[in-house]
Amino acid sequence: MSSLTLFTPAGAIAKAENLKRAAKRLAQLGFEVGIDADALARHQRFAGDDATRLAALHRIADAAPSVALATRGGYGLTRLLDQIDWERIAHSIEHGTRWVGYSDLTALQNGLIAHKKGLAMWSGPLACDDFGRSEADGGVDEVTRDCFLEAMSGALEAVGFRAPTADFDGLEARGRLWGGNLTVLCSLLGTPHWPKVKGGLLFLEDINEHPYRVERMLLQLQQAGVIDAQAAVLLGDFSGAAKSPLDRGYGIKDAVAALRSRTQTPVLTGLPFGHVRTKVCLPVGATVDLYVQGREAILGWQSDARLAHAHDHHHH
Amino acid sequence: MSSLTLFTPAGAIAKAENLKRAAKRLAQLGFEVGIDADALARHQRFAGDDATRLAALHRIADAAPSVALATRGGYGLTRLLDQIDWERIAHSIEHGTRWVGYSDLTALQNGLIAHKKGLAMWSGPLACDDFGRSEADGGVDEVTRDCFLEAMSGALEAVGFRAPTADFDGLEARGRLWGGNLTVLCSLLGTPHWPKVKGGLLFLEDINEHPYRVERMLLQLQQAGVIDAQAAVLLGDFSGAAKSPLDRGYGIKDAVAALRSRTQTPVLTGLPFGHVRTKVCLPVGATVDLYVQGREAILGWQSDARLAHAHDHHHH
Numbered sequence: 001m002s003s004l005t006l007f008t009p010a011g012a013i014a015k016a017e018n019l020k021r022a023a024k025r026l027a028q029l030g031f032e033v034g035i036d037a038d039a040l041a042r043h044q045r046f047a048g049d050d051a052t053r054l055a056a057l058h059r060i061a062d063a064a065p066s067v068a069l070a071t072r073g074g075y076g077l078t079r080l081l082d083q084i085d086w087e088r089i090a091h092s093i094e095h096g097t098r099w100v101g102y103s104d105l106t107a108l109q110n111g112l113i114a115h116k117k118g119l120a121m122w123s124g125p126l127a128c129d130d131f132g133r134s135e136a137d138g139g140v141d142e143v144t145r146d147c148f149l150e151a152m153s154g155a156l157e158a159v160g161f162r163a164p165t166a167d168f169d170g171l172e173a174r175g176r177l178w179g180g181n182l183t184v185l186c187s188l189l190g191t192p193h194w195p196k197v198k199g200g201l202l203f204l205e206d207i208n209e210h211p212y213r214v215e216r217m218l219l220q221l222q223q224a225g226v227i228d229a230q231a232a233v234l235l236g237d238f239s240g241a242a243k244s245p246l247d248r249g250y251g252i253k254d255a256v257a258a259l260r261s262r263t264q265t266p267v268l269t270g271l272p273f274g275h276v277r278t279k280v281c282l283p284v285g286a287t288v289d290l291y292v293q294g295r296e297a298i299l300g301w302q303s304d305a306r307l308a309h310a311h312d313h314h315h316h
Numbered sequence: 317m318s319s320l321t322l323f324t325p326a327g328a329i330a331k332a333e334n335l336k337r338a339a340k341r342l343a344q345l346g347f348e349v350g351i352d353a354d355a356l357a358r359h360q361r362f363a364g365d366d367a368t369r370l371a372a373l374h375r376i377a378d379a380a381p382s383v384a385l386a387t388r389g390g391y392g393l394t395r396l397l398d399q400i401d402w403e404r405i406a407h408s409i410e411h412g413t414r415w416v417g418y419s420d421l422t423a424l425q426n427g428l429i430a431h432k433k434g435l436a437m438w439s440g441p442l443a444c445d446d447f448g449r450s451e452a453d454g455g456v457d458e459v460t461r462d463c464f465l466e467a468m469s470g471a472l473e474a475v476g477f478r479a480p481t482a483d484f485d486g487l488e489a490r491g492r493l494w495g496g497n498l499t500v501l502c503s504l505l506g507t508p509h510w511p512k513v514k515g516g517l518l519f520l521e522d523i524n525e526h527p528y529r530v531e532r533m534l535l536q537l538q539q540a541g542v543i544d545a546q547a548a549v550l551l552g553d554f555s556g557a558a559k560s561p562l563d564r565g566y567g568i569k570d571a572v573a574a575l576r577s578r579t580q581t582p583v584l585t586g587l588p589f590g591h592v593r594t595k596v597c598l599p600v601g602a603t604v605d606l607y608v609q610g611r612e613a614i615l616g617w618q619s620d621a622r623l624a625h626a627h628d629h630h631h632h
Contacts, residue, residue, distance in 0.1 A: 014562060044566035045528065074562070075528040078535055079574070187532050189506040190540035212361065212391040216503050219394055224506035246330060246390070250360035258395070 002066035002152060004031035006127050007056050008039045008047035010104040011074020016040055018132035019071055025131045025140060029149060031067065036060060039071055046076050054080050057108075061085075061092040067152050068092070071127040073103030078184070081107060081193045086115040093119045098152055100124045102205075103275065106180030109284040110188060113178055113195035120285035123180050123203075123273065124148055130279070141277045151281035154304030159280040163270045163295045171266055171292040173231035175200040177299070178284055182206040182238075186217045189224060198229045201288055201299070205236030205274030211247075214238050215255035222262050232290055233259075233267045234299075237274030268297060318382035318468065320347035322443050323372050324355045324363035326420040327390020332356055334448035335387055341447045341456060345465060347383065352376060355387055362392050370396050373424075377401075377408040383468050384408070387443040389419030394500070397423060397509045402431035409435045414468055416440045418521075419591065422496030425600040426504060429494055429511035436601035439496050439519075439589065440464055446595070457593045467597035470620030475596040479586045479611045487582055487608040489547035491516040493600055493615070498522040498554075502533045505540065514545045517604055517615070521552035521590030527563075530554050531571035538578050548606055549575075549583045550615075553590030584613060 004026055006019065013019055019039065027033045038056050041048030048056070053076060060068050089112060093099070099108070099121040109121045125131065125144050133139055150156040178195055179185055179202045188194045202221075206214060221227050238252050260267050273279050282288075282299070289300045320342055322335065329335055335355065343349045354372045357364030364372070369392060376384050405428060409415070415424070415437040425437045441447065441460050449455055466472040494511055495501055495518045504510045518537075522530060537543050554568050576583050589595050598604075598615065605616045 011562065012564070042564065044570060045560075045563050046566075075532060078532055078539075082539060186502075187536045189536070190510075190542070191536060192539065194506075216391060216394055220503045220505070220507060223394075223398060223508065226506070244361075246327065247361050248328070248358065250362075254360060 001030065001032045003034065004067040004069055005034045005036055005060055005063065005065040006039055006069055006071050007036040007060050008041070008071045009053050009057060009080070009108065010047065010076030011045055011072060012042045012047045013040055013071055013128060018128040021134065022071070022127040022132035026127070029145070034065065045074070050079050050083070054083050058085060058088050061088040061097070064092040064095040064097045066096060066098065068097055068099045069127050070101030070105050072129060073101065073105060073126060075104055077104050077107040078187055081111050081191070084111065086112065090116045090119055093121070098122050100148070100281070101126050102273070102279070103181050104184055106184040107188065107193070109180060110178055110185060110195045111193040113176070113197065113285045114193050118285070120283040122151060122281050123284045124151060124281035125279060138277065143278045147280050156281060157303035158298055158300035159282065160296060160298045161270050161272050163268055163292070163297050166294045168266055168268055168292045168297070169294050171232070171290065173201060173266070173290045174287065175231040177201045177203065177282060177286055177288040179203040180205070180284065182214065182217050183209060186220060189220070199231050201232050201234060201290055202226070202230045203234040203236060203271055203273065203282065206238050207275035208240040209238065210241040210244070211238070211250065211252045211255045214252060215258050218255060218259045219262070222259060227259065227263045227265050230265050233265055234271045235267065235269045236271040237276045240275065268292070270297070317346065317348045319350065320383040320385055321350045321352055321376050321379065321381040322355055322385055322387050323352040323376050324357070324387045325369050325373060325396070325424065326363065326392030327361060327388055328358045328363045329356055329387055329444060334444040337450065338387070338443040338448035342443070345461070350381065361390070366395050366399070370399050374401060374404050377404040377413070380408040380411040380413045382412060382414065384413055384415045385443050386417030386421050388445060389417065389421060389442060391420055393420050393423040394503055397427050397507070400427065402428065406432045406435055409437070414438050416597070417442050418589070418595070419497050420500055422500040423504065423509070425496060426494055426501060426511045427509040429492070429513065429601045430509050434601070436599040438467060438597050439600045440467060440597035441595060454593065459594045463596050472597060473619035474614055474616035475598065476612060476614045477586050477588050479584055479608065479613050482610045484582050484584055484608045484613070485610050487548070487606065489517060489606045490603065491547040493517045493519065493598060493602055493604040495519040496521070496600065498530060498533050499525060502536060505536070515547050517548050517550060517606055518542070518546045519550040519552060519587055519589065519598065522554050523591035524556040525554065526557040526560070527554070527566065527568045527571045530568060531574050534571060534575045535578070538575060543575065543579045543581050546581050549581055550587045551583065551585045552587040553592045556591065584608070586613070
């Protein structure tokens, strides 16, 4: 049975029942679920003060469970980046721990790439948001659940999605997968925690950000030379922002067009990822292949099973 | 009589009457007011497409009026930064043009420092927001107006404000004044338009940004080494954000405390600047002296009159 530890590295959990429900469901899915001692801690809007949350990260890294699943995002991880002992985090990953989450976890995942290139964490669900939802509130999304189970078993080696057009038919690219939440990623620019990935596959999503703000961040990445240096950009969901009467038709499609007009790098849309119910698991920091045929896009990588097999092969 | 040209470099003007009212009032204040041909242009949410707005900037630079006052901010200047001919802008300033505005103008003002160190623009009012308000909506703020008139005449050589505490009693610092809107400034990080100011006086404001987002940006600047490299940081207004039940008491004071706990650089608050009615004019890019006595802070610089006198002195 896989051990799975729930921890809260950023914002405090408002309702403990969501955590309990998530823990119960994850146990029903076959995990041996543990809840970190400070998962329900509170300090202002944070799940405990910085020292508390930092200690939790290191405690989990040292325990190295099969899965370290964040309960929720919010804001708090960039506060910790300067103090994180990346060796300890790396040690847990080398011992098989899969760290999972999205949103604010983007800071941890990309900070890891900056400090320990070659290791990966998982961009995927959050316990409270994705496994803690009451049935009345929609329950658990089946695709999200199944993809998570497959990824955590080590068997997941590809995710597919349908792009809105066939404009990228025939595209093939290989590179390090990185990115996540656009605002959180941009908050690393200029800091020692920025992953200087060249030739990578950059995936991005955001929520409640007006398209002009999304565009401003995308153009910042372009002006910083980041977009041009990538093999491809994959855009997930960018919804939730209130429209303004000032928009006069301007929307996310125009923001994407503004980016595309400024770069040769393919900018794909339609990645099923973001602050939406159905989200895939993606290995942030791993080398990934992108294939597009017509509108069908596939992101593929060497699963742990294959890697193990390759290692076996190597030994004999 | 001083010539003053109104132009719209970013978001479109929703109501032409605000522009007319501003033009009328500025004429009553003694300016020979001109309105740029494309000041009321519209393309999506912008005041004309990028080529239109870029052409307007260059047209005004070439005409070199005494004052080039932006009608409003919004979003749009970072779209133009890669294409701006900084030589032409610099030429206008060397011929006496005072460029004025705030909010999105932060991109232009700090881009100028990045490309043409030593020249200054003015962080100050926007025509529609500050001179175009109907009497029913509060009319024109007298302090804002008087400070603007003094700055535009070349006589303004200091602004004072009262800090909330006397914690910085005795502080004296001299450095290049830079900054403005925090979100817009941070959107320059990592790009060629970032002004690499060391030993400066960094002033910051923002609107409608939750304190946790303000904090995230302040910590980004700190982690990027920007805050530690400054002689002082001056914080203006940070209001307008909706509080959240998740805050549990966390607010802007905690964001400021988080920054202060991470740097030796003095972080002052209380600067009368931001998206508020009463705002001072500040020479962005100029060398400025900061003196604090008790709670009273003064930012002083060589006025044009003094500079002219110094030049005279030099000649004889």
